[in-house]
Amino acid sequence: GAVVSQHPSRVICKSGTSVKIECRSLDFQATTMFWYRQFPKQSLMLMATSNEGSKATYEQGVEKDKFLINHASLTLSTLTVTSAHPEDSSFYICSAGAVFGAGTRLSVL
Amino acid sequence: DQQVKQNSPSLSVQEGRISILNCDYTNSMFDYFLWYKKYPAEGPTFLISISSIKDKNEDGRFTVFLNKSAKHLSLHIVPSQPGDSAVYFCAVPSFYNQGGKLIFGQGTELSVKP
Numbered sequence: 001g002a003v004v005s006q007h008p009s010r011v012i013c014k015s016g017t018s019v020k021i022e023c024r025s026l027d028f029q030a031t032t033m034f035w036y037r038q039f040p041k042q043s044l045m046l047m048a049t050s051n052e053g054s055k056a057t058y059e060q061g062v063e064k065d066k067f068l069i070n071h072a073s074l075t076l077s078t079l080t081v082t083s084a085h086p087e088d089s090s091f092y093i094c095s096a097g098a099v100f101g102a103g104t105r106l107s108v109l
Numbered sequence: 110d111q112q113v114k115q116n117s118p119s120l121s122v123q124e125g126r127i128s129i130l131n132c133d134y135t136n137s138m139f140d141y142f143l144w145y146k147k148y149p150a151e152g153p154t155f156l157i158s159i160s161s162i163k164d165k166n167e168d169g170r171f172t173v174f175l176n177k178s179a180k181h182l183s184l185h186i187v188p189s190q191p192g193d194s195a196v197y198f199c200a201v202p203s204f205y206n207q208g209g210k211l212i213f214g215q216g217t218e219l220s221v222k223p
Contacts, residue, residue, distance in 0.1 A: 004152075032209060042215070043213050043216050044153070100145075103152040
């Protein structure tokens with residue numbers, strides 16, 4: 001079946017640094033991918049819609065300059081958390097349609 | 110405004126018994142519903158779905174029931190097993206089906222005790 005690969009699965013970084021998370025669709029093309037964020041004990045909150053070849057669409061309250069999304073090809077979307085701070089620590093998950101990646105646990109020290 | 114609601118944040122069930130997870134939605138135009146299972150530190154995995162043309166869909170130990178008039182669906186797991194312990198999310202495709210965008214409920218954490 002369709003698989004979405006997300007990398008890295010876990011990242012620990014210092015405050016002020018930037019972190020890039022990759023989301024790849026394997027064996028299928030995805031013109032649209034989605035980035036979610038999950039805080040402990042909470043639901044999956046959609047952050048943005050990643051559109052191949054065009055700008056991402058951000059949900060209300062999500063800072064587009066902080067969470068940079070690039071969808072350069074039909075199989076790859078990246079999320080860059082710029083100048084990360086401890087409050088950005090969370091679990092980030094991407095999806096292509098109904099198929100989800102395994103998630104990335106970001107811890108900002 | 111929460112369009113998909115799971116009002117029970119947690120549920121504890123004895124192994125071998127039935128687990129019933131509930132989900133309510135507000136928009137009667139929703140016509141397809143999905144259930145996802147999620148373990149800690151992992152992405153959600155698709156479990157089972159149902160189209161609005163049906164009122165029941167069964168897959169092994171998992172059955173989803175849809176009551177369109179009540180805008181309510183439920184996931185039944187029987188018999189429940191300890192490995193079923195996870196967070197369960199119901200989800201619907203966005204009304205305009207924006208390339209697969211899903212709207213999630215808040216999730217219900219199921220704990221199946223041996």
